[in-house]
Amino acid sequence: MAAVDLSTHPGHLARRLQQAHYLLWNTMVSEEITSPQFAVLNALVAEPGLDQRTVGERVGLDRSTVAEVISRLSRRGLLDKVRDPQDGRRFLLRLTDEGARTHRRLTVRTARMNRVFLAPLSAEEQTLFFDLVRRVSEAAEGLRDPAAPLTGVEA
Amino acid sequence: MAAVDLSTHPGHLARRLQQAHYLLWNTMVSEEITSPQFAVLNALVAEPGLDQRTVGERVGLDRSTVAEVISRLSRRGLLDKVRDPQDGRRFLLRLTDEGARTHRRLTVRTARMNRVFLAPLSAEEQTLFFDLVRRVSEAAEGLRDPAAPLTGVEA
DNA sequence: TGCAATTAATCAGCACACTGAGTAGTTCCC
């Protein structure tokens, strides 16, 4: 008797939005390469030679997840992992030719998919969509652990 | 040299948004019960006696995922699973008292969390946020497999 | 009646995603 309307819950909507995107990605972009994998390839096109941790930072994946994604890409020969001679803890990552080719091919398709995904919105609404979603995400990320100057808030 | 700006990719933003939500949920709502688990509890508060498949439909989870979520909730004694005497394929699901109590408790907390999550937006922007996100998700879901009357579109 | 199609649930397999604990390098500072 006290059930809630989940369509007024932004978190629920976020999950549904991501599901919808996953589906469209599979249909229009690739069944082999996932969206997070593409994000990693893209980060390495922008900055070849990054280490795992930094790649994760760039695309928003934690240490464990980024490790798995990278091991898959590496297994498929899309990137190379080399110990940093300067710092033996790090692995330096670099796309192979095949990896760069894959990134180029998918870039075209993702652009097409993004157009379809956002088609229900007008140009102004699309701008607004980005603005609103970005502001909400960034604010929530900012609540992480900012040395918590005001921990008494949650009372 | 042909890297893309992921912050203009709605799918990437959707993932980040969900991550941000996950984080806030863990902090402000519960470390035991996840957001999808709450969605299932909520569906059963609204309609006690649903079967697995229908619950999945209500909250947007596929058959496999809903089975796992339900088995966890059942293991923790939050819901009961009984064979439908009318149709031996189905399991009818019903919250236990403990499940109903948990749902009540979390309802208060999710409301509080939603306020914090959306705090960066004004009231009008919040309305707009829901509207835009919902329209995009629903349009993409509609692209699923609608007997595909115009399959030539993706040329 | 009796078999074919449908349907609810399960299972195996893969991928993302987070936490906490452990390992192996590096840095810093005495």
Added chain:
DNA sequence: GGGAACTACTCAGTGTGCTGATTAATTGCA
């Protein structure tokens, strides 16, 4: 130079989320 603190990565464990194949029960039709 040597130990403490820090840092990159790995590993184990849990949970969400999807697909394709299988199993079991029901339905529907010849």
